[in-house]
Amino acid sequence: MSVIKRNRSSSNQDLIEAIDSFCGLLETQKEDEAIVALKAVSGELQKQTVGTDSHKTIISKLLETFDEQELTAYILEKADPDEWSIAERLSMAATRVINLARRLR
Secondary structure, three states: OOOOOOOHHHHHHHHHHHHHHHHHHHHOOOOHHHHHHHHHHHHHHHHOOOOOHHHHHHHHHHHHHHHHOOHHHHOOOOOOOOOOOHHHHHHHHHHHHHHHHHHHO
16 A cells, blocks of 8 residues: 655645635625635735745735634534534634644744
8 A cells, every 4th residue: 555645736736626625615694704814824825935934924914814713713623423503514624724734834
């Protein structure tokens, strides 16, 4: 079995897509301020070269946004393995965004 390592560019693209998906779910929760902040970060991530100081600054801003907007509240453990509620989809999306951001930090 071989392990395929991800490169930072694909992680960055995955992060952008994860942010967009998370924002879609946040719309159902009326998290308008958080959505604006996350979309701004997503737009900046698309413009920057991965690994540069400016890119790392944007990743730090994303992590700060999670703290400021209390978005980690959406990260929870799955209770029922057969049913996916909106809370669980929000949790998965939030977890994906924060983990990808931490990987790129």
